[in-house]
Amino acid sequence: MKSTLHAIAAFIALFGAQSAWAAATECSNWQSAHPEWIWCDDFESDSSLSQNYFDVNRNNGGFGVVTGNAYGGNGALRARWESGMVEAGNVKLSFGKTPVSPTRFTDRNFDDVYWRFFMKTSANWTGQPMKTTRATIFAGSNWSQAAIGHLWDGANLGLGLDPASGVSGSTVVTTQYNDFANLKWLGKLDGTTQVYSSAYRDKWVCVEVHMKLNTPGQSNGEFAFWLDDKLEAQGQTLNWRGSYTAYGINAIFLENYQNSGAPQQQDRYMDNFIVSTQRIGCSGATTPTPVKPNPPTDVSVN
Numbered sequence: 001m002k003s004t005l006h007a008i009a010a011f012i013a014l015f016g017a018q019s020a021w022a023a024a025t026e027c028s029n030w031q032s033a034h035p036e037w038i039w040c041d042d043f044e045s046d047s048s049l050s051q052n053y054f055d056v057n058r059n060n061g062g063f064g065v066v067t068g069n070a071y072g073g074n075g076a077l078r079a080r081w082e083s084g085m086v087e088a089g090n091v092k093l094s095f096g097k098t099p100v101s102p103t104r105f106t107d108r109n110f111d112d113v114y115w116r117f118f119m120k121t122s123a124n125w126t127g128q129p130m131k132t133t134r135a136t137i138f139a140g141s142n143w144s145q146a147a148i149g150h151l152w153d154g155a156n157l158g159l160g161l162d163p164a165s166g167v168s169g170s171t172v173v174t175t176q177y178n179d180f181a182n183l184k185w186l187g188k189l190d191g192t193t194q195v196y197s198s199a200y201r202d203k204w205v206c207v208e209v210h211m212k213l214n215t216p217g218q219s220n221g222e223f224a225f226w227l228d229d230k231l232e233a234q235g236q237t238l239n240w241r242g243s244y245t246a247y248g249i250n251a252i253f254l255e256n257y258q259n260s261g262a263p264q265q266q267d268r269y270m271d272n273f274i275v276s277t278q279r280i281g282c283s284g285a286t287t288p289t290p291v292k293p294n295p296p297t298d299v300s301v302n
Contacts, residue, residue: 079269098247160190222238
């Protein structure tokens with residue numbers, strides 16, 4: 001009987017370990033498993049942030065990879081605000097042809113990009129954190145921008161899209177980063193889910209964003225976002241870039257910036273960050289399926 005129990009326990013432990021491994025390794029071998037993906041990061045290593053991202057704001061130690069609150073694996077990005085704090089840290093990813101920190105796929109322009117990550121707030125969360133993520137077209141080494149796709153504060157405690165263009169005709173008119181005086185805002189698109197309400201505290205939510213540039217000279221660009229695979233907001237007639245084509249979408253930020261300052265000490269977590277040329281989705285379809293071990297054949301129940 002004792003050997004039977006040991007065998008069953010070993011089988012359960014092995015299957016459980018392999019199931020955990022599956023959740024932890026969405027980014028394992030992703031270049032060959034998902035050729036449509038541009039980037040994948042499970043945030044398992046804090047030291048790799050400076051290698052993977054061209055700009056990392058660690059907020060004096062309040063921002064980085066921590067263990068114990070991961071969506072998959074052991075680690076996740078944590079941003080910690082103290083009371084009154086505005087900036088709680090960020091990472092900036094570079095890809096494609098770019099005049100700012102070229103890193104990967106540097107011979108290619110990307111006109112159609114999806115990015116997805118999982119997000120959750122701490123159990124004591126309150127308020128609207130405002131900035132969450134953005135994609136942009138860096139057009140000059142001075143960080144001038146031809147277009148910006150913001151996903152930030154929406155109505156009340158929700159998220160909203162706020163697209164902007166920095167182009168007139170075929171000319172980039174911005175002269176620096178966040179050159180608001182020269183940006184043209186293309187129309188706010190708010191979601192409906194109140195993701196920062198008390199009902200979502202300490203719960204992982206899947207966030208996916210899509211930015212598709214317009215055909216040069218036309219107004220057929222797209223911008224959309226989903227929460228847990230539910231479409232929240234969408235625009236399909238955007239003129240992101242006029243007839244400008246020198247660079248495509250070449251940077252994505254994960255950010256934590258609360259304009260009015262945090263009301264208290266509280267945390268927001270992000271994990272399983274993917275950038276792709278196709279829809280990514282939130283289901284387990286993108287997670288490697290564990291290979292179930294064969295059950296022991298020498299077990300008998302007495």
